[in-house]
Amino acid sequence: MGAITDVPGVLVGQAQDMDALTGVTVVFLPEGGVGGVDLRGASPGTRETDLLDPANQVQKVNAITLCGGSAFGLAAATGVVKYLREQSLGFETPFGKVPIVPAAVIFDLGIGRSDRFPDELMGYQAASQASAKVLEGTVGAGTGGTVGKILGSRQAMKSGVGTASATLNLSLPGRAPLRYTVGALVVNNAFGDIYHEGRIVAGARLESGGFVNTSRLLREGMAQPPSAGTNTVLAVIATDAPLTKNAAKQLAVMAHDGYARAINPVHTMFDGDAIFAVSTGGLPPTSQMDLLLITALGSLAAEIVAEAIQRSVTMSSSSGGLPGLATG
Numbered sequence: 370m371g372a373i374t375d376v377p378g379v380l381v382g383q384a385q386d387m388d389a390l391t392g393v394t395v396v397f398l399p400e401g402g403v404g405g406v407d408l409r410g411a412s413p414g415t416r417e418t419d420l421l422d423p424a425n426q427v428q429k430v431n432a433i434t435l436c437g438g439s440a441f442g443l444a445a446a447t448g449v450v451k452y453l454r455e456q457s458l459g460f461e462t463p464f465g466k467v468p469i470v471p472a473a474v475i476f477d478l479g480i481g482r483s484d485r486f487p488d489e490l491m492g493y494q495a496a497s498q499a500s501a502k503v504l505e506g507t508v509g510a511g512t513g514g515t516v517g518k519i520l521g522s523r524q525a526m527k528s529g530v531g532t533a534s535a536t537l538n539l540s541l542p543g544r545a546p547l548r549y550t551v552g553a554l555v556v557n558n559a560f561g562d563i564y565h566e567g568r569i570v571a572g573a574r575l576e577s578g579g580f581v582n583t584s585r586l587l588r589e590g591m592a593q594p595p596s597a598g599t600n601t602v603l604a605v606i607a608t609d610a611p612l613t614k615n616a617a618k619q620l621a622v623m624a625h626d627g628y629a630r631a632i633n634p635v636h637t638m639f640d641g642d643a644i645f646a647v648s649t650g651g652l653p654p655t656s657q658m659d660l661l662l663i664t665a666l667g668s669l670a671a672e673i674v675a676e677a678i679q680r681s682v683t684m685s686s687s688s689g690g691l692p693g694l695a696t697g
Contacts, residue, residue: 372503373552375534376607378402378649381554382499383509383530384491390481390689391437393445393491394509394530394556396605397499399458401429402647405617406471409625410601410642414474416443421645423614427469428652431458432496433645434472435510435556435603438486446472448492473643475558476599477513479522480689503532503554506684506695510603514558515691516632516682517572518600519583526571527693528557531681533673537610539665549610549650551666553624553673557681560600560639561632571682571694584633601641602628604677606670612648616663621646623667627674644674 373379378400385392406421416434420427434449436442450468453459459466478486487510495509507514511529518525534552541547557563562572562583573581606624621644628635628642636642685693 371534372532373534373554373605373607374501374503376550376552376649377609379552379607380499380501381503382495382497383504384495384498385509385512386485387512388482389485390513391477391486392509392512393487393495394435395449395495395499396433396554397496398431398647398649400649401431402649403428403612403614403617403652404430404471405614405621405646406643407618407621407625408643409636410640411638413641413643414440414443415643416446416472418471420469421471423618427460428614430469430471430647432470433605434470434492436472436474436487437477437510437513439474439476439478441486442474443472444489445487445492446470448489449496452493452496471645473603475510475514475556475601475603477558479599480513480515505530505532505680507686507688507693510556511681514556516557516559517562517583518560519573519586520581524574525691526574527685527688527691528571528682529685531555531557531677531684533676533680535669535673537665537669539662541659541661547662549608551606551608551669551673553670553677554605555674555677555681556603557678558600559602559632560637561634563678563682564631564633565679587634600639602632604644604674606644606646608648608666609650610648610662610666611650611653613652617646617648619663620667620670624670624674626671627678630675631678
């Protein structure tokens with residue numbers, strides 16, 4: 370399907386408020402997944418990312434929640450935890466299972482309504498609707514996504530959710546050929562412009578028509594600096610290749626190259642960019658993965674992240690007074 374759910378053991382659920390233009394996207398892992406995260410932006414908003422540190426005890430996560438609503442939207446993760454608890458999923462303790470649900474948010478308060486944001490109920494709804502079908506564009510956590518905000522929100526463009534997948538075929542000396550799936554889901558709320566094949570396809574717009582070129586304007590100087598902490602690109606990379614937490618972390622690190630291929634400027638002081646990586650293939654039989662395999666997975670992940678970013682704008686429809694590229 371060209372979606373993150375092409376990876377076995379991955380489902381996606383989404384819920385949104387089309388009046389407030391905000392929402393929730395849940396990457397649901399019914400059997401759990403070995404997780405890692407890499408944060409690059411200077412203005413992140415997250416929950417339970419410390420659990421993904423390779424030095425820490427918990428090995429698997431049960432879901433990853435991506436939310437609109439800035440810090441307020443983190444409440445949606447509680448609803449996901451509630452749903453997973455009802456399904457008897459989570460980290461085993463002597464007193465019952467505790468669902469492990471890392472989360473991250475985008476700042477979408479400048480579009481739609483700023484007095485309504487994802488809550489526990491919306492998180493529960495998104496988790497309970499998880500399936501193999503992944504809607505793209507103005508949906509879920511991408512409902513209030515925008516890009517190209519150097520001249521302010523009025524001259525930005527609409528973005529949203531994008532997804533992509535690919536298959537890795539790898540032959541290693543002395544081993545049978547390996548075949549794994551890598552999938553990406555992106556929630557795009559970037560400060561910068563979105564590029565495809567070297568040209569801007571979505572971004573800050575001139576009142577006279579055409580694009581500003583954010584990087585060029587930054588070099589030339591601005592009279593009014595933009596607001597910090599109001600932009601973020603979030604992504605989840607999933608694969609059925611068996612990974613340790615260290616390897617999942619490295620996969621997230623390499624996948625950030627996909628941001629740089631599709632967004633310029635990226636990882637700015639105004640962004641809270643984060644990438645989660647999860648493996649549904651379990652832990653590898655040894656404590657160290659083949660370095661070539663991790664490198665190949667990371668290279669492929671960067672490609673599909675860039676593709677998912679581009680789809681997040683081409684699949685988004687006009688809303689909140691901002692133009693989108695989707696037609697029909």
